[in-house]
Amino acid sequence: xxxxxxxxxxxxxxxxxxxxxxxxxxxxxxxxxxKLIDISKIETNxxxxxxxxxxxxxxxIKELEEINEIYSEWKDETNVKxxxxxxxxxxxxxxxxxxxxxxxxxxxxxxxTNQELKRALNVTTIPYLIIVKNNKIVYTHSGYTYGSxxxxxxxxxxxxx
Amino acid sequence: MKKKLxxxxxxxxxxxxxxxxxxxxxxxxxxxxxxxxxxxxxxxxNDRFRSNNYLKLDANLNRFSLEIQVESYAPQSLLxxxxxxxxxxxxxxxxxxxxxxxxxxxxxxxxxxxxxxxxLRSYEDKQLGVNxxxxxxxxxxTPVNYVQITGLYGKHRVGFNVSxxxxxxxxxxxxxxxxxxxxxxxxxxxxxxxxxxxxxxxSEKGFQKNTIAYSGRINYSKNNFYSSVEYVLKEKDAxxxxxxxNTQKLAKGNAFLLNTGYSKKGxxxxxxxxxxxxxxxxxxxxxxxxxxxxxxxxxxxxxxxQHYYSLANIYIYQTQSRLTFTPFKKAxxxxxxxxxxxxxxxxxxxxxxxxxxxxxxxxxxxGLDAEFDTENRTFNAGFTNFGVKYFTEFNIEVLKKWxxxxxSNFTFINLYYNKKYIEETSGKVDATIAITEVTYKFTxxxxxxxxxxxxxxxxxxxxxxxxxxxxxxxxxxxxxxADLYNYGNELKKIHYYNFGGSFTKNSTRVSLSYGxxxxxxxxxxxxxxxxxxxxxxxLSINTSF
Numbered sequence: 001x002x003x004x005x006x007x008x009x010x011x012x013x014x015x016x017x018x019x020x021x022x023x024x025x026x027x028x029x030x031x032x033x034x035k036l037i038d039i040s041k042i043e044t045n046x047x048x049x050x051x052x053x054x055x056x057x058x059x060x061i062k063e064l065e066e067i068n069e070i071y072s073e074w075k076d077e078t079n080v081k082x083x084x085x086x087x088x089x090x091x092x093x094x095x096x097x098x099x100x101x102x103x104x105x106x107x108x109x110x111x112x113t114n115q116e117l118k119r120a121l122n123v124t125t126i127p128y129l130i131i132v133k134n135n136k137i138v139y140t141h142s143g144y145t146y147g148s149x150x151x152x153x154x155x156x157x158x159x160x161x
Numbered sequence: 162m163k164k165k166l167x168x169x170x171x172x173x174x175x176x177x178x179x180x181x182x183x184x185x186x187x188x189x190x191x192x193x194x195x196x197x198x199x200x201x202x203x204x205x206x207n208d209r210f211r212s213n214n215y216l217k218l219d220a221n222l223n224r225f226s227l228e229i230q231v232e233s234y235a236p237q238s239l240l241x242x243x244x245x246x247x248x249x250x251x252x253x254x255x256x257x258x259x260x261x262x263x264x265x266x267x268x269x270x271x272x273x274x275x276x277x278x279x280x281l282r283s284y285e286d287k288q289l290g291v292n293x294x295x296x297x298x299x300x301x302x303t304p305v306n307y308v309q310i311t312g313l314y315g316k317h318r319v320g321f322n323v324s325x326x327x328x329x330x331x332x333x334x335x336x337x338x339x340x341x342x343x344x345x346x347x348x349x350x351x352x353x354x355x356x357x358x359x360x361x362x363x364s365e366k367g368f369q370k371n372t373i374a375y376s377g378r379i380n381y382s383k384n385n386f387y388s389s390v391e392y393v394l395k396e397k398d399a400x401x402x403x404x405x406x407n408t409q410k411l412a413k414g415n416a417f418l419l420n421t422g423y424s425k426k427g428x429x430x431x432x433x434x435x436x437x438x439x440x441x442x443x444x445x446x447x448x449x450x451x452x453x454x455x456x457x458x459x460x461x462x463x464x465x466x467q468h469y470y471s472l473a474n475i476y477i478y479q480t481q482s483r484l485t486f487t488p489f490k491k492a493x494x495x496x497x498x499x500x501x502x503x504x505x506x507x508x509x510x511x512x513x514x515x516x517x518x519x520x521x522x523x524x525x526x527x528g529l530d531a532e533f534d535t536e537n538r539t540f541n542a543g544f545t546n547f548g549v550k551y552f553t554e555f556n557i558e559v560l561k562k563w564x565x566x567x568x569s570n571f572t573f574i575n576l577y578y579n580k581k582y583i584e585e586t587s588g589k590v591d592a593t594i595a596i597t598e599v600t601y602k603f604t605x606x607x608x609x610x611x612x613x614x615x616x617x618x619x620x621x622x623x624x625x626x627x628x629x630x631x632x633x634x635x636x637x638x639x640x641x642x643a644d645l646y647n648y649g650n651e652l653k654k655i656h657y658y659n660f661g662g663s664f665t666k667n668s669t670r671v672s673l674s675y676g677x678x679x680x681x682x683x684x685x686x687x688x689x690x691x692x693x694x695x696x697x698x699x700l701s702i703n704t705s706f
Binding site for chain 2: 022023025026033034035036055056058065089090091092094095097098099101102103104113114115116119120121122123124125128139140141142143144145146147148150151
């Protein structure tokens, strides 16, 4: 027992010496065209929002629907880009393309079928979003209720300057 | 002592949160305090307070990264989690990784999926208590951007130990259209080999300790049309019945998966067809069919719609992939699922001011029509023969935004559930479910959600009614009250009530609830855990840093 506590403190001391930058990990996910996209190489000079969702997550769908109504305004004002990362696994992944097109969503979609990116970014529950600017993660948020998109846009504007 | 450890965990998490450029990670805690219930009975186990806690820490330095996950089950894990989660605190998983543009090397515990998961998938789902990470090493080599080669070796995680069996895997993917610089269409080829090796004591002479599964897949898409297919062959392996590994009686397995669809803005149709024959595949043959979903090599989810509403989660289909002769003759399953999405445009009669969205789903699953020779433990199944009907479900969902303040969702489900074959008891269920959900926004950031559900059936536990009221005061605070009432059940006419609230700030969420939980299946991604009937308080903490 004491050994474990000692080990934990040793790890903390070691981690102290390592500058851990909160940057995007070098993980490649497929897009809707089957092409592998390296997350760390995505251009983020403009504010980029990674939104984790799934076809079975009702609040996630509500969020992406609400943003869809005002996305073009957001893009005009801030050049923001929203990348919707689906964490649907083999059970529900076949529904992703059908749902995205059926609902006419304009977002870039990435498939995180074995939840590799979700784990690397410490996403615990969905919906979950991270805001990235110049390759650094500047803001994270968990959950969605109607009106959360207003606060999201305030953050997007804040980081756009 | 246990409380001290819990406190230390929280301190570590807070410290890292405050000085947030050292390491990153997350902390998840799910606790329950079980109470006696005058309607459903006393809590008969020891330890009324149970808790599952997970602390993950990551450190990155240039191309190297380290990760460690500490888990604590204090004083015991939550009810019905595997008895292998038996340490009050221990190192659960850890790894060291090196990544460059072409090479990705990991030593320690890792996760991976080949193709659709029919031959290999190792992943984690904390809610279900599933973690079949492999401990060993994995190498992914990407010489050019259209070729990827993966090699891995490991033993499955089992609680705080590892499996008796070894897994060796190889996978390659080749993006043909990228290689030939073809732009307008997409063709991707994949091939995998997975071998499980395990010595069996006193096995029959000539018994192979290795079982190898081969898989080939093709994915194609052009314009609005797409199609993909995967075929798996599993070598003959011992038939396992009631924990006994019969090395004298062997059986082969195979799987066929076809997914195809047409998708354009405003309209999509997706069709999946799958046939499984003796495809259960475990690291340790002795634990075949275990209820804790441990040591699974592959992933065979049930291909039905995953529902959000409580009454739609009572009769859930579970994949029938195992070969059994008693008490029922089963060799696998065959069936299909169809999804249609349609967006009724704004301004049309049915669309209204904001449009209307329709989603239809139809799923149907049958056993394999096979000739079973119980005495000799053999079977013969035709490829397209449909046997006993296991499950059928038709559902339609209509989503509508009426104004800036009003939203509604109406769902109708009609299902057939073969309780006899799926649960291995007796009976069947024909049920119809109707659900109406309405959300009203008082102000742009304050809303209330109301849900009314009803289930009609003459079978099993008869009719149910359910309702939920959820008040979202802001993006940070939310309160809810829900009830499921089995009023049609003459033997057990009780309410399964639940009250609670949650507080969310940035990436931290804390929720507290009190209620009586219906016993049944909790399913995430088609893998289910049996959740016992229980009453009590629940506390859940999720934070990332």
